[in-house]
Amino acid sequence: MGSSVEKRSATEIRIVLKINEGKKVLIKTIRFEGNKAFSDRRLKKAMETSERWIFSWLTGAGTYKEEVLKNDANLISDLYFNDGYINVKVGEPAVRVLDDKSGLEVLIGITEGDQYKVGTLGFKGDMLDSQESFSKMLKIKSGEVFNRSTLRTDVFTLTDFYADKGYAFANITPLTKVNPEAKIIDITFDMEKGEKVYIDRINISGNTKTRDKVIRRELKFAEGDLYGSTPLKRSKQNLMNLGFFEEANLVTAKGSADNKLDLNVDVKEKATGTFSIGAGYSSLDGIIGQGSVQEANFLGLGLRLRFRLPLAPKPRPTMWD
Known part of the structure; x- marks a missing residue:
């Protein structure tokens, strides 16, 4: 890199920096130290960063990005946490240029620790069902290798169970003893259930063509109904199943009271009409064809309209002509 200075006035100068970028250096090797539970190949598969290969110019493989590489350390940690290694330590990736200048080397140190299994499972707090029933809802099982991802899924399952009974702000906290x-x-x-919550107002936006009532009849809620997680998911699915929308987002917001939620339904409409025309030629009938127009959401009422216009052939002469 070079530079030059040009005096433009008594109080002003211009500095020009000349940069020679050179050849882009890619990651040639990713190495690990301390891994026994997982092979190098398995760890590399978990990472977003990858080694260069013959088609790196097309795929971008081997490109060094500091923030991506730091996040790769978290992805490797997740891999271990989901296989019972709760005390795993993944060091910050070290990057250096190889001695022959042929590329970069990434070194990641790992301290695995011991693998843990699930012991006893219990429940306490605001119990809306029996311990036996709650246990059947869980994917995590006593005696199996501990999996943090599965534990997170089970927390969502229990939270949805409470939400379906109107407790939209239920808090499920897994307390662990190692x-x-x-x-x-x-x-x-x-289990902390909180207060039952009801739907206050339903606000619909984004529907430039479809009538509000068409959208409302697909919702599993009416204003004043008890909140439920499953009805919320089914309402979104019902709207998407109509085929009228590219997107349908259902978001709750604070209502007129602490135990009330507004439901904001925002849709993005898509084209629902089609036009087609076909034609052919017959030596007997001459030109034959057909045109058709279809509209799946006629007048925004959710009605399906189909109109066909045949292209009549030239009348054939008869013996009486």
Whole structure:
């Protein structure tokens, strides 16, 4: 890189920087130290960063991006956490230029720790069902290898169960007790149901063509109904199944009271009409064809209209002509 200085006036100068970028240096090798549970190949598969290859110019493989590489350390940690290694430590990736200047080398150090299994499972707090029923809802099982992703899914499952009974602000907290000697984790789900919540107002936007009533009849809610997580998901699916919208977003917002929620329905409409025309030629009938117009959302009422216009052939002469 070079530079030059040009005096433009008594109080002003111009600095010109000349930059020679040179050849782009790609990641040639990714190495790991300390990994036993997972092979290098498995760890690389979990990462977004990859090594260069013959088609790197097309795919971008081997490109070094600092923030992406730092996030790769988190992705590797998740891989271990989901296989029972709750004390895993993944070091910050170290990057250096290879001695022969042929590329970059990435080195990631890993301290795995011990693998843990699930011990006892329990429930406490605001119980809306029996412990046996709650246990059947869980994917995580006693005696199996601990999986943080599965635990997170189970928290969502229990939260939805409470939400379907109107407790939109239920808080499910998994309390863990680690036993290093036995290599097990006991988990107790602490249930806090909060207050029942009702739908206050339903606000619809984005529908430039479709009538509000067409959208409302697909919703599993009416104003004043008890809130429910499953009806909310089904309402969105019903709207998408109509085929009128590219997107349908249902978002709740604070209503007129602490135990009320507004439901904001925002849709993005798509074209619902089609036009087609076909033609052919017959030595007997001459030109034959047909045109048709279809509209799946006629007048925005959700009605289906189909109109066909045949192109009549030239009348054939008869013996009486």
